[in-house]
Amino acid sequence: MNQQQIDAFREALKFSPDNLPLRKLLADSLFNLARYEEALPEYKETIRLSPDNIALKISLADTFFHLKNYSTARFLLEEILDNQPNQAHAALILAKVLLETNELKEAKQVFDNAVDENPNLYDADFEDILNKKIRESGLALSNDWVDEIEQMFIDTDLEKPKIAFKDVGGMDAVKEEIALKVIHPMTNPDIYKAFGKKIGGGILLYGPPGCGKTLLARATAGEINANFISVGLNDVLDMWIGSSEKNLHNIFQEARLNAPCVLFFDEVDALGASRSDMRQAAGRFIINQFLDEMDGVKYSNEGVLILGATNCPWYLDAAFRRPGRFDRIIFVQPPDQKAREEILKIQLAEKPVENVDIQSIAKQTQDYSGADLKATIDIAVELKLPESLKQGRVIPITNSDLKNAISKHKATTKEWFATAKNYALYSNESGLYDDILKYLKLK
Numbered sequence: 001m002n003q004q005q006i007d008a009f010r011e012a013l014k015f016s017p018d019n020l021p022l023r024k025l026l027a028d029s030l031f032n033l034a035r036y037e038e039a040l041p042e043y044k045e046t047i048r049l050s051p052d053n054i055a056l057k058i059s060l061a062d063t064f065f066h067l068k069n070y071s072t073a074r075f076l077l078e079e080i081l082d083n084q085p086n087q088a089h090a091a092l093i094l095a096k097v098l099l100e101t102n103e104l105k106e107a108k109q110v111f112d113n114a115v116d117e118n119p120n121l122y123d124a125d126f127e128d129i130l131n132k133k134i135r136e137s138g139l140a141l142s143n144d145w146v147d148e149i150e151q152m153f154i155d156t157d158l159e160k161p162k163i164a165f166k167d168v169g170g171m172d173a174v175k176e177e178i179a180l181k182v183i184h185p186m187t188n189p190d191i192y193k194a195f196g197k198k199i200g201g202g203i204l205l206y207g208p209p210g211c212g213k214t215l216l217a218r219a220t221a222g223e224i225n226a227n228f229i230s231v232g233l234n235d236v237l238d239m240w241i242g243s244s245e246k247n248l249h250n251i252f253q254e255a256r257l258n259a260p261c262v263l264f265f266d267e268v269d270a271l272g273a274s275r276s277d278m279r280q281a282a283g284r285f286i287i288n289q290f291l292d293e294m295d296g297v298k299y300s301n302e303g304v305l306i307l308g309a310t311n312c313p314w315y316l317d318a319a320f321r322r323p324g325r326f327d328r329i330i331f332v333q334p335p336d337q338k339a340r341e342e343i344l345k346i347q348l349a350e351k352p353v354e355n356v357d358i359q360s361i362a363k364q365t366q367d368y369s370g371a372d373l374k375a376t377i378d379i380a381v382e383l384k385l386p387e388s389l390k391q392g393r394v395i396p397i398t399n400s401d402l403k404n405a406i407s408k409h410k411a412t413t414k415e416w417f418a419t420a421k422n423y424a425l426y427s428n429e430s431g432l433y434d435d436i437l438k439y440l441k442l443k
Protein backbone atom coordinates (compact mmCIF):
# COMPACT_ATOMS: atom_id res chain seq x y z
CA MET A 1 0.00 0.00 0.00
CA ASN A 2 1.39 3.36 -0.91
CA GLN A 3 0.37 6.99 -0.61
CA GLN A 4 -1.18 7.02 -4.05
CA GLN A 5 -3.54 4.19 -3.20
CA ILE A 6 -4.47 5.82 0.07
CA ASP A 7 -5.27 9.04 -1.74
CA ALA A 8 -7.38 7.04 -4.17
CA PHE A 9 -9.35 5.43 -1.32
CA ARG A 10 -9.95 8.82 0.26
CA GLU A 11 -11.14 10.25 -3.04
CA ALA A 12 -13.51 7.34 -3.58
CA LEU A 13 -14.90 7.67 -0.05
CA LYS A 14 -15.85 11.27 -0.77
CA PHE A 15 -18.38 9.90 -3.25
CA SER A 16 -19.57 6.98 -1.17
CA PRO A 17 -18.83 7.80 2.47
CA ASP A 18 -20.85 4.83 3.72
CA ASN A 19 -18.91 2.22 1.79
CA LEU A 20 -17.87 0.09 4.73
CA PRO A 21 -15.45 -2.31 3.02
CA LEU A 22 -13.65 0.58 1.40
CA ARG A 23 -13.34 2.55 4.63
CA LYS A 24 -12.13 -0.54 6.41
CA LEU A 25 -9.50 -1.03 3.73
CA LEU A 26 -8.34 2.55 4.22
CA ALA A 27 -8.24 2.20 8.01
CA ASP A 28 -6.31 -1.08 7.84
CA SER A 29 -3.86 0.41 5.34
CA LEU A 30 -3.15 3.36 7.57
CA PHE A 31 -2.78 1.06 10.54
CA ASN A 32 -0.33 -1.17 8.69
CA LEU A 33 1.71 1.88 7.76
CA ALA A 34 1.82 2.73 11.49
CA ARG A 35 -0.15 5.91 10.76
CA TYR A 36 -2.29 5.36 13.82
CA GLU A 37 -3.39 8.98 14.22
CA GLU A 38 -5.00 8.82 10.82
CA ALA A 39 -6.32 5.29 11.22
CA LEU A 40 -8.19 6.25 14.37
CA PRO A 41 -10.94 8.42 12.84
CA GLU A 42 -11.41 5.93 10.02
CA TYR A 43 -11.99 3.03 12.41
CA LYS A 44 -14.37 5.18 14.44
CA GLU A 45 -16.29 5.87 11.27
CA THR A 46 -16.46 2.18 10.31
CA ILE A 47 -17.87 1.37 13.74
CA ARG A 48 -20.50 4.04 13.29
CA LEU A 49 -21.45 2.22 10.12
CA SER A 50 -21.37 -1.23 11.69
CA PRO A 51 -21.74 -0.92 15.47
CA ASP A 52 -21.77 -4.66 16.18
CA ASN A 53 -18.63 -5.55 14.26
CA ILE A 54 -16.25 -7.06 16.79
CA ALA A 55 -13.27 -7.22 14.43
CA LEU A 56 -13.52 -3.47 13.87
CA LYS A 57 -13.73 -2.79 17.58
CA ILE A 58 -10.64 -4.87 18.14
CA SER A 59 -8.82 -2.90 15.47
CA LEU A 60 -9.91 0.34 17.09
CA ALA A 61 -8.64 -0.89 20.47
CA ASP A 62 -5.36 -1.93 18.85
CA THR A 63 -5.06 1.58 17.40
CA PHE A 64 -5.57 3.12 20.83
CA PHE A 65 -2.94 0.73 22.16
CA HIS A 66 -0.43 1.91 19.56
CA LEU A 67 -1.29 5.50 20.38
CA LYS A 68 -0.43 4.64 23.99
CA ASN A 69 -3.93 5.43 25.10
CA TYR A 70 -3.97 2.38 27.30
CA SER A 71 -7.01 3.17 29.38
CA THR A 72 -9.29 3.50 26.35
CA ALA A 73 -7.80 0.42 24.72
CA ARG A 74 -8.37 -1.53 27.89
CA PHE A 75 -11.92 -0.28 28.24
CA LEU A 76 -12.80 -1.41 24.72
CA LEU A 77 -11.10 -4.77 25.03
CA GLU A 78 -12.63 -5.61 28.37
CA GLU A 79 -16.03 -4.79 26.99
CA ILE A 80 -15.47 -7.15 24.08
CA LEU A 81 -14.12 -9.90 26.32
CA ASP A 82 -16.94 -9.52 28.81
CA ASN A 83 -19.38 -10.45 26.09
CA GLN A 84 -17.18 -12.83 24.16
CA PRO A 85 -14.40 -14.26 26.32
CA ASN A 86 -13.12 -16.42 23.47
CA GLN A 87 -11.98 -13.45 21.37
CA ALA A 88 -8.36 -14.49 21.49
CA HIS A 89 -7.07 -11.60 19.46
CA ALA A 90 -8.69 -9.11 21.81
CA ALA A 91 -7.14 -10.97 24.74
CA LEU A 92 -3.70 -10.81 23.16
CA ILE A 93 -3.91 -7.04 22.74
CA LEU A 94 -5.22 -6.70 26.28
CA ALA A 95 -2.21 -8.68 27.51
CA LYS A 96 0.04 -6.19 25.75
CA VAL A 97 -1.84 -3.29 27.31
CA LEU A 98 -1.47 -4.86 30.74
CA LEU A 99 2.24 -5.36 30.22
CA GLU A 100 2.59 -1.67 29.44
CA THR A 101 0.66 -0.70 32.53
CA ASN A 102 2.79 -3.11 34.56
CA GLU A 103 -0.04 -5.37 35.60
CA LEU A 104 2.12 -8.39 35.05
CA LYS A 105 0.06 -10.99 36.78
CA GLU A 106 -3.03 -10.08 34.80
CA ALA A 107 -0.99 -9.82 31.62
CA LYS A 108 0.28 -13.35 32.10
CA GLN A 109 -3.19 -14.68 32.75
CA VAL A 110 -4.75 -12.96 29.79
CA PHE A 111 -1.92 -13.98 27.50
CA ASP A 112 -2.24 -17.61 28.55
CA ASN A 113 -5.97 -17.49 27.91
CA ALA A 114 -5.44 -15.99 24.48
CA VAL A 115 -2.96 -18.68 23.50
CA ASP A 116 -5.16 -21.43 24.91
CA GLU A 117 -7.97 -20.12 22.78
CA ASN A 118 -5.90 -19.73 19.66
CA PRO A 119 -2.40 -21.24 19.67
CA ASN A 120 -1.57 -19.42 16.43
CA LEU A 121 -1.44 -16.22 18.39
CA TYR A 122 1.48 -17.42 20.49
CA ASP A 123 4.10 -14.69 20.52
CA ALA A 124 7.45 -15.84 21.84
CA ASP A 125 8.96 -12.34 21.97
CA PHE A 126 6.09 -11.06 23.99
CA GLU A 127 6.28 -13.96 26.38
CA ASP A 128 10.03 -13.44 26.83
CA ILE A 129 9.55 -9.80 27.69
CA LEU A 130 6.73 -10.61 30.06
CA ASN A 131 8.67 -13.34 31.84
CA LYS A 132 11.70 -11.10 32.12
CA LYS A 133 9.64 -8.38 33.71
CA ILE A 134 8.06 -10.88 36.06
CA ARG A 135 11.48 -12.07 37.14
CA GLU A 136 12.80 -8.57 37.57
CA SER A 137 9.86 -7.56 39.68
CA GLY A 138 11.03 -10.30 42.04
CA LEU A 139 9.97 -9.72 45.59
CA ALA A 140 7.65 -6.91 44.65
CA LEU A 141 5.26 -9.68 43.69
CA SER A 142 2.37 -10.04 46.02
CA ASN A 143 1.55 -13.22 47.84
CA ASP A 144 -1.18 -14.44 45.58
CA TRP A 145 1.58 -15.11 43.09
CA VAL A 146 2.68 -18.11 45.02
CA ASP A 147 0.05 -20.42 43.61
CA GLU A 148 0.65 -19.33 40.09
CA ILE A 149 4.39 -19.54 40.30
CA GLU A 150 3.98 -23.04 41.61
CA GLN A 151 1.84 -23.92 38.66
CA MET A 152 4.05 -22.21 36.16
CA PHE A 153 7.21 -23.96 37.15
CA ILE A 154 8.26 -27.30 38.50
CA ASP A 155 6.46 -28.81 41.37
CA THR A 156 8.57 -28.24 44.44
CA ASP A 157 6.17 -29.43 47.11
CA LEU A 158 5.74 -26.64 49.56
CA GLU A 159 4.81 -27.94 52.98
CA LYS A 160 4.56 -26.88 56.57
CA PRO A 161 6.09 -29.74 58.54
CA LYS A 162 4.44 -30.78 61.77
CA ILE A 163 7.53 -32.44 63.21
CA ALA A 164 10.08 -30.57 65.32
CA PHE A 165 13.48 -31.27 66.88
CA LYS A 166 11.92 -33.40 69.59
CA ASP A 167 10.86 -35.88 66.90
CA VAL A 168 14.46 -36.43 65.88
CA GLY A 169 16.43 -38.67 68.20
CA GLY A 170 19.98 -37.74 69.19
CA MET A 171 21.83 -35.27 66.94
CA ASP A 172 22.10 -32.80 69.80
CA ALA A 173 25.24 -31.14 68.49
CA VAL A 174 23.73 -30.78 65.03
CA LYS A 175 20.52 -29.33 66.39
CA GLU A 176 22.51 -26.81 68.40
CA GLU A 177 24.56 -25.81 65.41
CA ILE A 178 21.44 -25.29 63.33
CA ALA A 179 19.89 -23.24 66.10
CA LEU A 180 22.97 -21.03 66.39
CA LYS A 181 23.67 -20.65 62.74
CA VAL A 182 20.26 -20.30 61.20
CA ILE A 183 17.41 -20.28 63.69
CA HIS A 184 18.58 -17.62 66.14
CA PRO A 185 19.74 -15.26 63.41
CA MET A 186 16.28 -15.43 61.98
CA THR A 187 14.33 -15.11 65.19
CA ASN A 188 16.64 -12.47 66.72
CA PRO A 189 18.06 -10.58 63.75
CA ASP A 190 18.61 -7.40 65.76
CA ILE A 191 20.89 -9.05 68.29
CA TYR A 192 22.99 -10.57 65.54
CA LYS A 193 23.20 -7.28 63.70
CA ALA A 194 24.14 -5.42 66.88
CA PHE A 195 27.15 -7.72 67.24
CA GLY A 196 28.02 -7.16 63.63
CA LYS A 197 27.39 -10.74 62.72
CA LYS A 198 26.47 -11.43 59.17
CA ILE A 199 23.32 -13.38 58.60
CA GLY A 200 23.12 -15.81 55.77
CA GLY A 201 24.79 -18.83 54.36
CA GLY A 202 23.70 -22.36 54.70
CA ILE A 203 24.47 -25.57 56.49
CA LEU A 204 25.48 -28.71 54.76
CA LEU A 205 24.80 -32.00 56.48
CA TYR A 206 26.77 -35.01 55.39
CA GLY A 207 27.15 -38.54 56.56
CA PRO A 208 26.02 -42.10 55.97
CA PRO A 209 22.52 -42.61 54.57
CA GLY A 210 19.58 -43.04 56.89
CA CYS A 211 20.99 -41.09 59.82
CA GLY A 212 18.40 -38.37 59.83
CA LYS A 213 19.71 -35.58 57.57
CA THR A 214 16.49 -35.21 55.64
CA LEU A 215 14.42 -35.72 58.75
CA LEU A 216 16.30 -33.02 60.63
CA ALA A 217 15.96 -30.53 57.77
CA ARG A 218 12.22 -31.00 57.81
CA ALA A 219 12.15 -30.77 61.60
CA THR A 220 14.07 -27.49 61.41
CA ALA A 221 11.21 -25.97 59.48
CA GLY A 222 8.70 -27.39 61.94
CA GLU A 223 10.73 -26.12 64.86
CA ILE A 224 10.30 -22.52 63.77
CA ASN A 225 6.93 -22.94 62.12
CA ALA A 226 8.39 -22.12 58.72
CA ASN A 227 7.54 -23.42 55.30
CA PHE A 228 9.64 -26.19 53.85
CA ILE A 229 10.68 -26.76 50.29
CA SER A 230 12.63 -29.88 49.52
CA VAL A 231 14.44 -30.27 46.25
CA GLY A 232 15.92 -33.66 45.44
CA LEU A 233 18.64 -32.68 43.04
CA ASN A 234 19.52 -36.06 41.63
CA ASP A 235 15.98 -36.89 40.73
CA VAL A 236 15.26 -33.70 38.93
CA LEU A 237 18.59 -32.79 37.42
CA ASP A 238 18.17 -34.86 34.27
CA MET A 239 14.78 -33.44 33.69
CA TRP A 240 16.16 -29.98 34.17
CA ILE A 241 18.96 -29.99 31.70
CA GLY A 242 18.34 -27.12 29.38
CA SER A 243 16.06 -25.19 31.63
CA SER A 244 17.62 -25.83 35.01
CA GLU A 245 18.93 -22.31 35.31
CA LYS A 246 15.42 -21.00 35.15
CA ASN A 247 14.12 -23.63 37.48
CA LEU A 248 16.73 -23.04 40.14
CA HIS A 249 15.87 -19.38 40.13
CA ASN A 250 12.21 -20.18 40.47
CA ILE A 251 12.83 -22.50 43.37
CA PHE A 252 14.73 -19.82 45.25
CA GLN A 253 12.08 -17.31 44.33
CA GLU A 254 9.36 -19.55 45.65
CA ALA A 255 11.24 -19.90 48.94
CA ARG A 256 11.61 -16.12 49.18
CA LEU A 257 7.94 -15.61 48.55
CA ASN A 258 7.16 -18.11 51.28
CA ALA A 259 9.60 -16.84 53.88
CA PRO A 260 10.18 -17.81 56.58
CA CYS A 261 11.11 -20.91 54.68
CA VAL A 262 13.63 -23.71 54.94
CA LEU A 263 14.94 -24.43 51.48
CA PHE A 264 16.42 -27.88 51.53
CA PHE A 265 18.61 -29.31 48.81
CA ASP A 266 18.88 -33.03 49.14
CA GLU A 267 21.71 -34.82 47.35
CA VAL A 268 23.55 -31.59 46.65
CA ASP A 269 26.45 -33.65 45.41
CA ALA A 270 24.43 -34.01 42.23
CA LEU A 271 25.72 -30.54 41.46
CA GLY A 272 29.28 -31.52 42.14
CA ALA A 273 31.77 -30.44 39.53
CA SER A 274 33.96 -33.40 40.32
CA ARG A 275 31.30 -35.83 39.30
CA SER A 276 32.18 -37.49 36.06
CA ASP A 277 28.68 -37.66 34.87
CA MET A 278 26.97 -37.21 31.57
CA ARG A 279 25.02 -34.47 33.17
CA GLN A 280 28.19 -32.62 33.94
CA ALA A 281 28.07 -30.92 30.58
CA ALA A 282 25.51 -28.57 31.96
CA GLY A 283 26.98 -28.72 35.42
CA ARG A 284 29.18 -25.64 35.52
CA PHE A 285 26.39 -23.45 34.39
CA ILE A 286 23.98 -24.78 36.97
CA ILE A 287 26.55 -24.50 39.73
CA ASN A 288 27.13 -20.85 38.98
CA GLN A 289 23.45 -20.18 38.93
CA PHE A 290 23.05 -21.98 42.22
CA LEU A 291 25.86 -20.01 43.83
CA ASP A 292 24.46 -16.71 42.56
CA GLU A 293 21.09 -17.47 44.02
CA MET A 294 22.62 -18.61 47.26
CA ASP A 295 24.73 -15.47 47.55
CA GLY A 296 21.49 -13.54 47.31
CA VAL A 297 23.08 -10.74 45.33
CA LYS A 298 20.13 -9.87 43.19
CA TYR A 299 17.36 -10.92 45.52
CA SER A 300 17.58 -11.02 49.27
CA ASN A 301 17.47 -14.40 50.94
CA GLU A 302 16.23 -12.92 54.17
CA GLY A 303 14.02 -15.38 55.93
CA VAL A 304 15.23 -18.25 53.78
CA LEU A 305 17.25 -20.90 55.59
CA ILE A 306 19.28 -22.93 53.21
CA LEU A 307 20.13 -26.47 54.19
CA GLY A 308 21.79 -29.09 52.09
CA ALA A 309 22.43 -32.78 52.57
CA THR A 310 24.69 -35.24 50.90
CA ASN A 311 26.02 -38.72 51.41
CA CYS A 312 28.98 -37.90 49.17
CA PRO A 313 30.46 -34.56 50.19
CA TRP A 314 33.65 -35.34 48.26
CA TYR A 315 31.82 -34.82 44.99
CA LEU A 316 30.87 -31.32 45.95
CA ASP A 317 32.56 -28.38 44.31
CA ALA A 318 34.75 -26.41 46.75
CA ALA A 319 33.01 -23.24 45.60
CA PHE A 320 30.01 -24.36 47.62
CA ARG A 321 32.00 -24.13 50.80
CA ARG A 322 32.99 -20.47 50.59
CA PRO A 323 31.75 -18.01 53.21
CA GLY A 324 28.11 -17.12 52.81
CA ARG A 325 27.41 -20.42 51.12
CA PHE A 326 27.52 -23.82 52.79
CA ASP A 327 30.05 -22.47 55.23
CA ARG A 328 29.09 -24.89 57.98
CA ILE A 329 29.66 -28.48 57.07
CA ILE A 330 28.34 -30.83 59.69
CA PHE A 331 29.00 -34.51 60.01
CA VAL A 332 25.86 -36.43 60.91
CA GLN A 333 27.16 -39.59 62.45
CA PRO A 334 25.34 -42.81 63.18
CA PRO A 335 23.44 -42.57 66.45
CA ASP A 336 25.34 -43.52 69.59
CA GLN A 337 23.83 -45.58 72.40
CA LYS A 338 21.91 -42.66 73.90
CA ALA A 339 20.71 -41.44 70.51
CA ARG A 340 19.57 -44.93 69.55
CA GLU A 341 17.56 -45.09 72.76
CA GLU A 342 15.90 -41.82 71.86
CA ILE A 343 15.20 -42.90 68.32
CA LEU A 344 13.72 -46.22 69.48
CA LYS A 345 11.50 -44.39 71.94
CA ILE A 346 10.29 -42.03 69.24
CA GLN A 347 9.68 -44.79 66.77
CA LEU A 348 7.94 -47.10 69.22
CA ALA A 349 5.87 -44.34 70.78
CA GLU A 350 2.73 -45.10 68.89
CA LYS A 351 3.09 -48.86 68.63
CA PRO A 352 1.75 -51.50 70.97
CA VAL A 353 4.75 -52.72 72.96
CA GLU A 354 5.21 -54.76 76.09
CA ASN A 355 8.27 -55.20 78.31
CA VAL A 356 10.66 -53.74 75.80
CA ASP A 357 14.08 -53.01 77.22
CA ILE A 358 15.06 -50.01 75.13
CA GLN A 359 18.55 -49.89 76.60
CA SER A 360 19.41 -53.42 75.69
CA ILE A 361 17.95 -53.08 72.19
CA ALA A 362 20.03 -49.94 71.70
CA LYS A 363 23.09 -51.82 72.88
CA GLN A 364 22.55 -54.54 70.32
CA THR A 365 22.17 -52.13 67.45
CA GLN A 366 25.63 -50.61 67.27
CA ASP A 367 26.25 -49.03 63.82
CA TYR A 368 22.55 -49.02 63.02
CA SER A 369 21.30 -45.84 61.41
CA GLY A 370 17.95 -44.31 62.34
CA ALA A 371 16.59 -45.81 59.16
CA ASP A 372 18.00 -49.22 60.15
CA LEU A 373 16.22 -48.96 63.50
CA LYS A 374 13.04 -48.11 61.72
CA ALA A 375 13.47 -51.08 59.38
CA THR A 376 14.06 -53.33 62.37
CA ILE A 377 10.88 -52.20 64.06
CA ASP A 378 9.00 -52.66 60.80
CA ILE A 379 10.22 -56.24 60.67
CA ALA A 380 9.05 -56.81 64.24
CA VAL A 381 5.65 -55.45 63.29
CA GLU A 382 5.50 -57.72 60.26
CA LEU A 383 6.34 -60.69 62.45
CA LYS A 384 3.62 -59.82 64.91
CA LEU A 385 0.85 -58.94 62.55
CA PRO A 386 -0.20 -62.45 61.40
CA GLU A 387 -0.58 -63.60 64.99
CA SER A 388 -2.65 -60.54 65.87
CA LEU A 389 -4.86 -61.11 62.87
CA LYS A 390 -5.30 -64.75 63.72
CA GLN A 391 -6.35 -63.99 67.28
CA GLY A 392 -8.39 -60.97 66.26
CA ARG A 393 -6.72 -58.65 68.75
CA VAL A 394 -3.61 -56.51 68.98
CA ILE A 395 -0.71 -58.49 70.37
CA PRO A 396 2.06 -56.15 71.54
CA ILE A 397 5.61 -56.25 70.30
CA THR A 398 7.97 -57.75 72.87
CA ASN A 399 11.67 -57.53 73.47
CA SER A 400 12.27 -60.89 71.88
CA ASP A 401 10.39 -59.80 68.75
CA LEU A 402 12.77 -56.90 68.44
CA LYS A 403 15.80 -59.11 69.05
CA ASN A 404 14.52 -61.45 66.42
CA ALA A 405 14.13 -58.54 64.01
CA ILE A 406 17.67 -57.30 64.73
CA SER A 407 19.00 -60.63 63.54
CA LYS A 408 17.15 -60.10 60.28
CA HIS A 409 18.44 -56.62 59.53
CA LYS A 410 22.09 -55.65 59.36
CA ALA A 411 23.54 -52.21 59.98
CA THR A 412 24.04 -50.27 56.78
CA THR A 413 26.42 -47.53 57.85
CA LYS A 414 29.67 -49.50 57.72
CA GLU A 415 29.76 -49.59 53.97
CA TRP A 416 29.66 -45.82 53.81
CA PHE A 417 32.61 -45.53 56.18
CA ALA A 418 34.68 -47.81 53.99
CA THR A 419 34.50 -45.17 51.24
CA ALA A 420 34.53 -42.15 53.51
CA LYS A 421 37.67 -43.34 55.25
CA ASN A 422 39.66 -43.11 52.04
CA TYR A 423 38.63 -39.54 51.40
CA ALA A 424 39.22 -38.61 55.02
CA LEU A 425 42.70 -40.10 54.97
CA TYR A 426 43.87 -39.07 51.52
CA SER A 427 42.02 -35.97 50.44
CA ASN A 428 41.20 -34.24 53.64
CA GLU A 429 41.81 -30.66 52.52
CA SER A 430 41.76 -28.18 55.39
CA GLY A 431 40.64 -30.88 57.78
CA LEU A 432 37.24 -31.10 56.18
CA TYR A 433 36.76 -34.70 57.22
CA ASP A 434 38.42 -34.60 60.62
CA ASP A 435 35.10 -35.56 62.17
CA ILE A 436 35.09 -38.78 60.18
CA LEU A 437 38.60 -39.59 61.37
CA LYS A 438 37.62 -38.84 64.95
CA TYR A 439 34.60 -41.06 64.65
CA LEU A 440 36.77 -43.86 63.32
CA LYS A 441 39.27 -43.13 66.10
CA LEU A 442 41.97 -42.51 63.53
CA LYS A 443 42.73 -39.10 64.95
Ligand SMILES: Nc1ncnc2c1ncn2[C@@H]1O[C@H](COP(=O)(O)OP(=O)(O)O)[C@@H](O)[C@H]1O
Pocket residue numbers: 167168169170171208209210211212213214215216309335343346369370371372374
Ligand atom coordinates in the same frame (compact mmCIF):
# COMPACT_ATOMS: atom_id res chain seq x y z
N1 LIG B 1 17.64 -39.31 64.40
C1 LIG B 1 16.51 -39.90 64.00
N2 LIG B 1 15.40 -39.88 64.77
C2 LIG B 1 14.27 -40.49 64.38
N3 LIG B 1 14.14 -41.17 63.22
C3 LIG B 1 15.22 -41.23 62.40
C4 LIG B 1 16.44 -40.61 62.75
N4 LIG B 1 17.32 -40.82 61.76
C5 LIG B 1 16.68 -41.53 60.83
N5 LIG B 1 15.41 -41.80 61.20
C6 LIG B 1 14.41 -42.57 60.43
O1 LIG B 1 15.01 -42.98 59.22
C7 LIG B 1 14.35 -42.38 58.11
C8 LIG B 1 15.36 -41.96 57.05
O2 LIG B 1 16.17 -40.93 57.54
P1 LIG B 1 16.64 -39.72 56.64
O3 LIG B 1 16.45 -38.47 57.38
O4 LIG B 1 16.01 -39.80 55.31
O5 LIG B 1 18.18 -40.05 56.49
P2 LIG B 1 19.27 -39.35 55.56
O6 LIG B 1 18.65 -38.14 54.96
O7 LIG B 1 20.40 -39.04 56.49
O8 LIG B 1 19.65 -40.38 54.55
C9 LIG B 1 13.60 -41.22 58.70
O9 LIG B 1 12.48 -40.89 57.94
C10 LIG B 1 13.24 -41.72 60.07
O10 LIG B 1 12.11 -42.56 60.01
Ligand SMILES: [Mg+2]
Pocket residue numbers: 210213214215266309
Ligand atom coordinates in the same frame (compact mmCIF):
# COMPACT_ATOMS: atom_id res chain seq x y z
MG1 LIG C 1 18.20 -38.00 52.99
